[in-house]
Every structure is written in C-alpha cells, then in structure tokens.
Amino acid sequence: MYKGVGVPRSIDDATCRRIEAAERLHIAKLPALERLCRARETVTRRRDIARQSGSSDHVYILMGGMAARYIILPTGSRRITAILLPGDTVNEIGGRQVVLDHNIMAVSDCEVATPTAREFEENVATSLSLMEALWRSAMAHNAIMRQWLASAGRRTAFEMIAHLLCELHVRMSELGMVRDDTFSLPLTQEEIGDATGLTSVHVNRTFKVLKENSLIARSGTDCRLLDVPRLRSLCGFDPGYLFPFSTQR
Incomplete structure (x- = not known):
C-alpha cells in the first residue's frame, strides 16, 4: 500500500x-485527536474489529489498512455494506455504549486507535x-x-x-x-x-x-x-x- x-x-x-x-x-490528522490516537491496537487481516450485538465504551478509529462493514443474512450469505479507510470511525460515537447491528472486518491488517467514548465525546464538544x-x-x-x-x-x-x-x-x-x-x-x-x-x-x-x-x-x-x-x-x-x-x- x-x-x-x-x-x-x-x-x-x-x-x-x-x-x-x-x-x-x-x-486522524486533527490536533484535537492526536493525543487520543496514541493508544492503538493491530487487527490482523480477516479478523473482526467489532461484532454485531457487541458493545464497547471505546471509539475505534481506523488509522491504517482497509476494513469493511458487513451483515450476515439468515441464509448465511454475507453482504458488505461499506468500505472503511484510514480516518474513518469504526463504531458509533457517543458517551454511552452502542450495540452494533452489523460486523466490522479487517480486510487487510489494520491499525486501530482506541480512545474511550467519553474522551472522544469531550473532544468533539470542544473542537x-x-x-x-x-x-x-x-x-x-x-x-x-x-x-x-x-x-x-x-x-x-x-x-x-x-x-x-x-x-x-x-x-x-x-x-x-x-x-x-x-x-x-x-x-x-x-x-x-x-x-x-x-x-x-x-x-x-x-x-x-x-x-x-x-x-x-x-x-x-x-x-x-x-x-x-x-x-x-x-x-x-x-x-x-x-x-x-x-x-x-
């Protein structure tokens, strides 16, 4: 890449x-987020970054690689609904836990920043x-x-x-x-x-x-x-x- x-x-x-x-x-380049993006984790290719029905008190920001949102239908078939690139937020943003209605998969090896939802919300409110x-x-x-x-x-x-x-x-x-x-x-x-x-x-x-x-x-x-x-x-x-x-x- x-x-x-x-x-x-x-x-x-x-x-x-x-x-x-x-x-x-x-x-990902805004000064308001620079310090929030220091905590990062690596998700290897084809592994899920977040799962449907799961919740988290962190906001995941894609810093490197390519990811995809997808839904598994009752028949077992998969539909990809979005492609995510660096700078995209992976999960919903807010001060409370949000239950996802879809999955997010690392299409390639991905680097993900993991600020807490509270930290992220506070920065949004002041920037x-x-x-x-x-x-x-x-x-x-x-x-x-x-x-x-x-x-x-x-x-x-x-x-x-x-x-x-x-x-x-x-x-x-x-x-x-x-x-x-x-x-x-x-x-x-x-x-x-x-x-x-x-x-x-x-x-x-x-x-x-x-x-x-x-x-x-x-x-x-x-x-x-x-x-x-x-x-x-x-x-x-x-x-x-x-x-x-x-x-x-």
Whole structure:
C-alpha cells in the first residue's frame, strides 16, 4: 500500500482542490485527536474489529489498512455494506455504549486507535474543527451509501465494479494512498461480490473485460487504473458526491 505520496496527476484540478480541502479536515490528522490516537491496537487481516450485538465504551478509529462493514443474512450469505479507510470511525460515537447491528472486518491488517467514548465525546464538544470533520465525513458516507444502492438497483455488473474502483481511487488519493493511479486493493473477488451483489464468477468475468479493454491492470493486490477519464465516463462516475460541501462541482 502506498503511503505519503501526492495526488495523481490524472485527477482533474477541481477534484484536487476538493481533495486538499478534505485532507485538511481528515479526522486522524486533527490536533484535537492526536493525543487520543496514541493508544492503538493491530487487527490482523480477516479478523473482526467489532461484532454485531457487541458493545464497547471505546471509539475505534481506523488509522491504517482497509476494513469493511458487513451483515450476515439468515441464509448465511454475507453482504458488505461499506468500505472503511484510514480516518474513518469504526463504531458509533457517543458517551454511552452502542450495540452494533452489523460486523466490522479487517480486510487487510489494520491499525486501530482506541480512545474511550467519553474522551472522544469531550473532544468533539470542544473542537469545532473535529465536529465539522465528523459532519463532513458522515455526509460523504451517506452519499456513498446512496451510490451503492443505485448500483445494486440500476447499474450493470461492469458499471458497478468500475464505479467502485473509481470511488476507491478518489478516496484513497485523498489519503495519499495512490501513486501513478495505482492503489492497494486487498478485497478478494468474493468480497467484491459481497459488496456489489454479484457472484465471484461474474466479478472475475468483469475484471477480465476491464483488463481486455486496457482500463485496469492488476499485480497481486495492486490495482492500476490505466485510463481514468475513460473508465469514469463508461460507468458514469462523478466524484462530486464524495465532497458534498465543496463549492467546486
């Protein structure tokens, strides 16, 4: 996974300005949380960070790696409902214990900060910048959820996977995790299927089409977008929903 590198040149200038504005409000980088993020723990790949029906008096903030929210249906099948990246809060925030209605899994090895809910709440109450960052983050995640719902109901398999790749490309660029349009994609084909509602076979076929059309290249867990403007055009991707408060539309 690439860290500490700049925004790729292929992203248009307007998006770069959105990214720079969002990065200044990145939760994990705010001074109000620096001391709270000193206590950390490592969760290895494919282990749960938090479990459904479990409660905790700590807030978990993802500091490194990739995680996913998921639900196990009565049939035993799994549906991934969100992908979490560094700076995202893993569990609900508040001064009381909250019982989760879903599970959170470490997709890759993850580093998680563990301030107490009380400490976190006190800092939110006294830091306008932290409060604003949390609000912006919540709005962005709500917008992502709406796009995922639209994908499940109306986009083709090709459009769903292409849209997901474009979305991760922008989100990870914001965090300095992309270089030369290449980013780490530790999600398996089964997990991508669980996020899109497709079978592993269908996911495999779609990735083959993306490669054959010179839109992406893969090497291990690395995924490179070979033609970002074309890929965005083919799946109708507009990054504006990831930056709902930006004046640069």
